[in-house]
Amino acid sequence: MFLRAGRAALSPLVRSLQPSPVAAMSTGTFVVSQPLNYRGGARVEPADASGTEKAFEPATGRVIATFTSAFKYGVKLHGALPNLLEGCRIIRDREDEIAAVECINNGKSIFEARLDIDTSWQCLEYYAGLAASMAGEHIQLPGGSFGYTRREPLGVCVGIGAWNYPFQIASWKSAPALACGNAMVFKPSPFTPVSALLLAEIYTEAGVPPGLFNVVQGGAATGQFLCQHHDVAKVSFTGSVPTGMKIMEMSAKGIKPVTLELGGKSPLIIFSDCDMNNAVKGALMANFLTQGQVCCNGTRVFVQKEILDKFTEEVVKQTQRIKIGDPLLEDTRMGPLINRPHLERVLGFVKVAKDGAHCGPSYSGGFILMFAANCRDDMTCVKEEIFGPVMSILSFDTEAEVLERANDTTFGLAAGVFTRDIQRAHRVVAELQAGTCFINNYNVSPVELPFGGYKKSGFGRENGRVTIEYYSQLKTVCVEMGDVESAF
Numbered sequence: 001m002f003l004r005a006g007r008a009a010l011s012p013l014v015r016s017l018q019p020s021p022v023a024a025m026s027t028g029t030f031v032v033s034q035p036l037n038y039r040g041g042a043r044v045e046p047a048d049a050s051g052t053e054k055a056f057e058p059a060t061g062r063v064i065a066t067f068t069s070a071f072k073y074g075v076k077l078h079g080a081l082p083n084l085l086e087g088c089r090i091i092r093d094r095e096d097e098i099a100a101v102e103c104i105n106n107g108k109s110i111f112e113a114r115l116d117i118d119t120s121w122q123c124l125e126y127y128a129g130l131a132a133s134m135a136g137e138h139i140q141l142p143g144g145s146f147g148y149t150r151r152e153p154l155g156v157c158v159g160i161g162a163w164n165y166p167f168q169i170a171s172w173k174s175a176p177a178l179a180c181g182n183a184m185v186f187k188p189s190p191f192t193p194v195s196a197l198l199l200a201e202i203y204t205e206a207g208v209p210p211g212l213f214n215v216v217q218g219g220a221a222t223g224q225f226l227c228q229h230h231d232v233a234k235v236s237f238t239g240s241v242p243t244g245m246k247i248m249e250m251s252a253k254g255i256k257p258v259t260l261e262l263g264g265k266s267p268l269i270i271f272s273d274c275d276m277n278n279a280v281k282g283a284l285m286a287n288f289l290t291q292g293q294v295c296c297n298g299t300r301v302f303v304q305k306e307i308l309d310k311f312t313e314e315v316v317k318q319t320q321r322i323k324i325g326d327p328l329l330e331d332t333r334m335g336p337l338i339n340r341p342h343l344e345r346v347l348g349f350v351k352v353a354k355d356g357a358h359c360g361p362s363y364s365g366g367f368i369l370m371f372a373a374n375c376r377d378d379m380t381c382v383k384e385e386i387f388g389p390v391m392s393i394l395s396f397d398t399e400a401e402v403l404e405r406a407n408d409t410t411f412g413l414a415a416g417v418f419t420r421d422i423q424r425a426h427r428v429v430a431e432l433q434a435g436t437c438f439i440n441n442y443n444v445s446p447v448e449l450p451f452g453g454y455k456k457s458g459f460g461r462e463n464g465r466v467t468i469e470y471y472s473q474l475k476t477v478c479v480e481m482g483d484v485e486s487a488f
């Protein structure tokens, strides 16, 4: 995981986030010296600081920022719809810089980081469009009376993010929240505190009133403070199931609506009539983006027996070709895991898997990448979310059998099926207990489509038109056009 910083000597030290030309950023040089909390339209060093934390560059293990955890937030509700389209334009202009920051703080490849920034500005663009079309209903009642509904904001919404898609998660939560007229306080993961600040500054530059989007740094204690705060109307959380349970408990005490985007152990079903080339590409997409640290990954790859050997052989071949290394290099497709404790956790799964399955290729130089073939459903690597680049391959005989096995999990985030039989494809996805299903592809995320889970993978949705429902409330107005018919 800890990459030798071969390019560090080539570039000058970058001491500030803005405006920092991408060319000046390289592995082993980037440092953030500005405050990482954002209130009232500016970076601030909070007076209520509860302590400092450090953020690291996964590729080198270097400290890139020392920042202050905070508890207070400064939110102002304005009632004006912010100009998300201008925000979208600025993100597109600064895409390379934002992607480089994301790559350095998270470890994902620069190639992939750019894709994340694309899905971020697309989200702002999409909700900018929807904001103008948000409307209620007019309902005719007897005697000329009528009713209507108004879609109103909830108030102050809290967004709490995971470390795997820092900028994208902040965008996916804030864009619909702001489009619906809310204010947002966003708390990034303490592992990736940096890029949410770029989003905050972009909103300010785009004319979003000060106080409408704020960043509060910290870990569990700050998250708890925000969830329990009486001014907070809604919590949207992305993270693990255990933390999701705590968030839901806290929100229940305040009768606050929550959106929970949690973990998964999703099935990917490959039928023997698939297009083999696409199925193999799909399996790699389903497992190795962001070093496998993706909630909706299809980590249980069920392959129909007739094609198991051929499929496995192809997966091995293509997996061995994945370029692993310095995430800032253009041709790298896989960087380091987020930190050493996580690497060790993932390696723990690999060690256990090796006892029961045929595994390879394995790891070197701290980067890992592997598949486990001939897995069984009862193996730990098949049952638990690993959140690393580990694909488990299982074989199956029949459609009925694979459906039962695919659904035999408490998670329900995503699922995929590869087949040329279109009837079977739709029949199978109708039976899969998962909130997001893919047919003949995996891990594409068009912003127009709602994303979210079934079962313990959470509820509520991000993206798509439906997310408006999760960031607004409906007011019904009943209008009497005649006289009051009193019961008294």
Ligand SMILES: NC(=O)c1ccc[n+]([C@@H]2O[C@H](COP(=O)([O-])OP(=O)(O)OC[C@H]3O[C@@H](n4cnc5c(N)ncnc54)[C@H](O)[C@@H]3O)[C@@H](O)[C@H]2O)c1
Pocket: 160, 161, 162, 163, 164, 165, 187, 188, 189, 190, 218, 219, 220, 221, 222, 223, 224, 227, 238, 239, 240, 241, 242, 243, 244, 246, 247, 260, 261, 262, 263, 264, 294, 295, 296, 385, 387, 413, 453
């Ligand atoms: N469904 C999705 O969209 C999605 C997306 C990304 C990640 N995830 C999931 O997230 C997990 C990995 O992310 P992680 O390790 O950052 O998750 P995590 O649950 O440890 O932390 C997520 C966030 O919650 C905060 N937090 C921790 N304890 C808290 C508490 N008691 N109260 C309030 N906030 C608290 C953390 O500081 C962080 O910001 C995986 O399980 C992954 O599947 C899900």
Ligand SMILES: O=CCc1c[nH]cn1
Pocket: 164, 165, 168, 169, 172, 238, 261, 293, 294, 295, 296
């Ligand atoms: O990690 C899971 C998928 C995702 C990406 N951004 C938000 N959720």
